[in-house]
Amino acid sequence: MNYWLNLTIFKMGFWLTWALIPILVEIIPSIISSIKIMIQNIHPPKMTMPAKMPMISVLIPVHNSEDTLFACIKSIHDSTYPKDLIQVILADNQSTDDSFQVFAHAQNTFSDMNLRLIHTEKGKAEALNAALYGAIGTYIINIDSDGILEKNALMNMVLRFENDYDVAALTGSILPQKELLKKHGSLLRYNEYFEYAQAFLSGRVIESDNNQLFTMSGAFSAFRKEAVMRSFLYDIDTIGEDTDMTFQIRQRMKRKVGLCANAFFFIEPIEDLSELYLQRQRWQRGEVEVIHEYANQLEMKEFFKNFMVQRLLIDHTFLFPRMIWLCASVVLLFFRYSPIMMGMSYVIIYLLYILVELLNYICVLELLQEFPEEKSFYRKQWWVTLTLPFYNFICSIIRLIGVINSMTTQVGWNSESFSTEKKRVATVVKNDFKRNRNEDNK
Incomplete structure (x- = not known):
């Protein structure tokens, strides 16, 4: 017991620090929002018909x-x-x-x-x-x-x-x-x-x-x-x-x-x-x-209260440390960080995301009350809550690439396809590898 306590609390300080980003920025606000929606659904507003319907x-x-x-x-x-x-x-x-x-x-x-x-x-x-x-x-x-x-x-x-x-x-x-x-x-x-x-x-x-x-x-x-x-x-x-x-x-x-x-x-x-x-x-x-x-x-006196700034922080600013966190997981293995410790940190965050998805799942079911067929179909797909965190993570990577491309390429209706960009990245990596190998042989 002491071993696991020492492993999860005293040696996970570094990873718990990184975990604060999704917990504070995404998970806690999502939980609060879900609770608000469930409370609102108890007494939904009633709509009255007008005397004459408009064109x-x-x-x-x-x-x-x-x-x-x-x-x-x-x-x-x-x-x-x-x-x-x-x-x-x-x-x-x-x-x-x-x-x-x-x-x-x-x-x-x-x-x-x-x-x-x-x-x-x-x-x-x-x-x-x-x-x-x-x-x-x-x-x-x-x-x-x-x-x-x-x-x-x-x-x-x-x-x-x-x-x-x-x-x-x-x-x-x-x-x-x-x-x-x-x-x-x-x-x-x-x-x-x-x-x-x-x-x-x-x-x-x-x-x-x-x-x-x-x-x-x-x-x-x-x-x-x-x-x-x-x-x-x-x-x-x-x-x-x-x-x-x-x-x-x-x-x-x-x-x-x-x-x-x-x-x-x-x-x-x-x-x-x-x-x-x-x-x-x-x-x-x-x-x-x-x-x-x-x-x-934007007015500086209410800068961080502005919803547009909050959107920027979540969709742009916090994408970068999230990606750094992912890459650091691989790098730190070479510095003899415990794979068990790192794996447990990911499991904890994954479970927190599952909690958020389940709360959102309940909220959606409540809001689908007047659409029984759609509600029945949605209810049967509960298992998607287990995979949605991975899907959202993939979308966040795509958004990050979109931010980078918007700063480096001319904006158009269609970006380059995934296969085209994948080939371009593979070509760059391959050329860099050849260049480094040639320099080592000199």
Whole structure:
């Protein structure tokens, strides 16, 4: 007993110091947030129906979307929101496939809908900006063409606006489609599903309550028309146009941006690690761009209380010591540090992360009460809580690479693929090894 006490307490001081980073920055705040959400769920706010439902405009940017567009339009048609109060604008930004034929087929099939198509310049931001000028609704709702709306999503979104006049913009909740996961599920895809569920139904709930939502989802977001038309519209020069719009409304216009947790939009699951790599680097580049744009608005007297600074510390600053910690584990083995001691430190942190994931798991189950099918599917995937810490760690490495690439390469919509960068790193290591060997032989 004395041996294990000595090993875990007196000889783990170095590693416990490193462990304070994830414990203080991630684990403890996550536990506190989870408890807050569970308390809030005991008495959820009730929504009242307005005397007259408003007109809404649903904008869909389209680019080579022939495989998914019809299902997307059908989900709008099948919505519980009155069809005579829905205007749908497809903004085709230079598709080269048969997206127009899909639109024509949908127009004939759903003849009771106000459905139109416009042609725009290439790019999602350009497409949305052009569609905004043709929108006639009191509320503007943007959705991507490769997903489908839950039948009550539009109604729930509008009711949230009508019951809280302080809210100028809302983001919906995004989840990968469970039907596709059942057919073509993989470990990566199930982890992505849990990540989305916990991000929107746990993390963003707290951000929304504090009016600190960092970004509205580009796949599903909504605005009061008067608010979005007073903005600078979507920035066509950034790959984080959804984040930029969030900051415009909250930082520049001093309006409230929130989350409508019970408005769901279902997307296609991630294909593979390469797509995850490109997607998360793009998100990270967009985040860095927007933070750089709005950093001059920070006030030094409340510097560390600012949510943007806190986001920087977690997503950027603390990524570096986390990576150093990982590399140090290998190096210190050569300095005769006890592998048992190091292994136990990792196990302790892993178990703490599991605790956080379980708390988030319970929170999500509570927030899925009114969606029994989704709740049943989510509940059966409890085992993902055991693998999610590893998935999150992989995503953090990708984010770190995204930060480095954003500082060293020109920003574009797509970064280099994982296989391309892997080959480049292998080539550099191989050349360095040859150079060092040649120098040793001299």
